[in-house]
Amino acid sequence: MSLTSISRDELAVWSRYVHENTGVFLDDSKAYLLETRLAGLLRETGAAGFSELFARVKADVSYTLRRKIIDAITTNETSFFRDSAPFDLLRHKLIPELIDRRQRLGSRRVPIRIWSAACSTGQEAYSIAIVLRELLGDLKNWDIRIVGTDISDRAVAQASLGSFSNLELNRGMPAPLIPRYFTQVGDCWRIRDELRAVASFRTMNLLQALSFPTPFDIVFCRNVAIYFTEPDRIRLFQNISRCLAKDGALIIGSTESISGLCPQFKSQRHLRSVFYHFEGAYDPAALKPLIVKDT
Secondary structure, three states, rough: OOOOOOHHHHHHHHHHHHHHOOOOOOOOHHHHHHHOOOHHHHHOOOOOOHHHHHHHHHHHOOHHHHHHHHHHHHOOOOOOOOOOHHHHHHHHHHHEEEEEEHHHHHOOOOOEEEEEEEOOHHHHHHHHHHHHHHHOOOOOOEEEEEEEEEOOOOHHHHHHEEEHHHHHOOOOOHHHHHHEEEEEEEOOEOHHHHHEEEEEEEEEOOOOOOOOOEEEEEEOOOOOHOOHHHHHHHHHHHHHOOEEEEEEEOOOOOOOOOOOOOOOOEEEEOOOOEEEEOOOOOOHHHHOOOOOOOO
């Protein structure tokens, strides 16, 4: 099936719209991406071309088309235990050291707060939950909260449901762990209630002002900033820094670096992993509240 072509002027309009609504920067080389990602919406709406589709998006007071645009444009590439190094880091260093610090302070039921930013369909958040279950045993003995956020409503809905196809499950999930942490329901696999109970999911734009009731000890924000301009990358990590506990840890993608962008983060190395310590203090008063949707 042939694709509808996008003109240079239309590309400029759509690139600006996508950037304003998602933070994703599309340069002139991304015309084909827009043509392929939005082809379904052209057919669904019956729009004759990209200018007409844009007019319909702007006129849609329900924002249904806007949400569909975001779902279509954002990259939801993910898998269970994607790049094992961050999960080894979590298991062997970050969580044991966090528990040790909290127990020295006299915490009886140790609180652990982890944020999976840009969580896509939930595989990263549930991988974190599995690491904690394998490391700590019964999660009811700990005060654990994992928060997953993503800009895509569709991705957040699937993450909240915790249901995965055989293909999704077999991408990274070790076979021995499948019957331990998933229940087969028809052709899909549902995450067990013990893990689902410690995770919540929200729709969120990471470039907006963020607000959470308590700071996070660990933030995963991997392979997100690569789609942003440098000013937006700085804004992203400044937003995250405001949501981190003092001495909180930030984990980004293996090919990413924030050295030189955000001096409040100091890089640390453990075995084959690099992570960043936040050297500051959580200050909720500095945040503008953001109403987010629990799913």
